[in-house]
Amino acid sequence: MMTTMTRIFRILYRFPVHLSYNERYEYVVYNYIYTFSLTGHILFIPLFIHAGNDLVIFNNLLCVGLDALCFWLNTHSRMRASFLLWMLEISYHATVSSIALGWDQGYYFYHIALAGIIFLMRQHVAVKIAISLSLFSIVGVLFEYSRMYPPVTVTDVLYNKLLFYFNTLASFSGLGFIGYSHHRVTESQQHKLLHQATHDMLTGIHNRQALMERLSAEFNRSRRTGSPFSLIMSDLDLFKKINDTWGHQFGDAILVHAARILKDSLRPYDFIARYGGEEFVIILPGCTLAQAGDLAERLRRGIEDAMVEHDGVEIHLTMSFGLASILAENPCSIEEALHMVDRALYRAKDNGRNRVEYV
Numbered sequence: 001m002m003t004t005m006t007r008i009f010r011i012l013y014r015f016p017v018h019l020s021y022n023e024r025y026e027y028v029v030y031n032y033i034y035t036f037s038l039t040g041h042i043l044f045i046p047l048f049i050h051a052g053n054d055l056v057i058f059n060n061l062l063c064v065g066l067d068a069l070c071f072w073l074n075t076h077s078r079m080r081a082s083f084l085l086w087m088l089e090i091s092y093h094a095t096v097s098s099i100a101l102g103w104d105q106g107y108y109f110y111h112i113a114l115a116g117i118i119f120l121m122r123q124h125v126a127v128k129i130a131i132s133l134s135l136f137s138i139v140g141v142l143f144e145y146s147r148m149y150p151p152v153t154v155t156d157v158l159y160n161k162l163l164f165y166f167n168t169l170a171s172f173s174g175l176g177f178i179g180y181s182h183h184r185v186t187e188s189q190q191h192k193l194l195h196q197a198t199h200d201m202l203t204g205i206h207n208r209q210a211l212m213e214r215l216s217a218e219f220n221r222s223r224r225t226g227s228p229f230s231l232i233m234s235d236l237d238l239f240k241k242i243n244d245t246w247g248h249q250f251g252d253a254i255l256v257h258a259a260r261i262l263k264d265s266l267r268p269y270d271f272i273a274r275y276g277g278e279e280f281v282i283i284l285p286g287c288t289l290a291q292a293g294d295l296a297e298r299l300r301r302g303i304e305d306a307m308v309e310h311d312g313v314e315i316h317l318t319m320s321f322g323l324a325s326i327l328a329e330n331p332c333s334i335e336e337a338l339h340m341v342d343r344a345l346y347r348a349k350d351n352g353r354n355r356v357e358y359v
Contacts, residue, residue: 025185026079026122031071032181033117034086038067040170047163053153056100063093083121087114087131095138100153103146105163109171111135116175120182200274202252203259211273211281215334218271218283222326230292230325232282233341234262234299237318237353239278246313254317257308265299281341289325289358296321296356304354318354320345325359 041063048057066089073082094110101107115132123131155163198210206214218229236242236258243251255278262280263272271283284292303319322344326337340359348357 023079025189026083027074028185029120029178029181030074030079030083030086033178034067034071034074034082036174036177037086037090038064038071040174041067044166047166050159051101051153051155053100056097056153059093059096063089080123087118090114091135091138095142098142099145100151101155101163102151102160103142104160106165106167106171108139108142109167111139113171113175117178120178200259203256203274205259205263205280206271206273208273208275211271211275211283212334214271214273214283215337218285219326219334219337221285223331226329227286228288228325228327230284230287230289230323231337231341232284232292232296232299233275233322233338233345234280234282234296234319235345235349236278237320237349242315250311250313254308257306258303258317258319261302261306262299265295265302279345281338287325289323292323292325293356293358296323300354300356320348320353321356322346322348323356323358 041060044060045057048060066085070082070086070089073079073085090110091114094107097105098107112135115135118128118131121128198206198213200207221227222229236254239251239254242254255274258278259272259274259280262282266272266282267284269285271285273281275281284295287295300319300321303317307314307316322341324337324340324344326332332340344357344359348355351357
């Protein structure tokens, strides 16, 4: 049962692929809102039946159908229309219920909640202000009306209290639920954007920007603690020839393959990034030059021993490595450190490729 419900929720809240970042945010939050609203209206049904007002009962059942319509519109890329319809639905139902059952039952809380919700949504600020002023005006009119006319259906004190607390609970929990949903979706999207900004789209490892930030942090840590760290710069041998012979799609498959082998051979706290093209840089915290050399040799053999197959073509790769050790007592800049490993890498290329060279 739980597995089935989980699958249903994943289908309902899965992003349509054509939506932009902002549209994906709206899509999921609106689905949360309509689910909460639909649940609330269903729970209200027995309370309204007890009150005995046919108009309120009909309106509540109508709102159940409108919530379902809002959900349908949202899932068919009519997000703005679905949200405005939902705002009108809640305001209309709260207004009719206030007139029919009385001010003291707290239906005006929904207008106040709507004024808060509208400012969480991606609407034009003028639209938000206009809607908020309209909701404020409706609450004012309902308040004055309640002082001049009695409710259409008079209910007992206990029922009034029950509905007041139910409406209060629904309004407060609804605001909290929507605020939580807003935070959850925003946090999820920010995490995805951060991942996209710091990771290479092809290989899935870190990109050059993330490398420079990590190098800065590692230099600061080394100076603070006095511990060394090592850098490895590696480059696939004859990669241009592979692209020219079998095409760029094959070259992309090789880059993914090489990145996976390198990453899988590192410690959990080591750092690997795609530096550019077919070049990779690895940061090894706490590693001496000798330790980094042993690791680089294992990486070289791992690349050499693995065979790449793509579209029926099988080839063996080789990779060259340049190493440098950064000591706290011999400070240098990030640019100087990268230049050192770059020189070592070029030496490996000049000396026949498929080898490890030190600064």
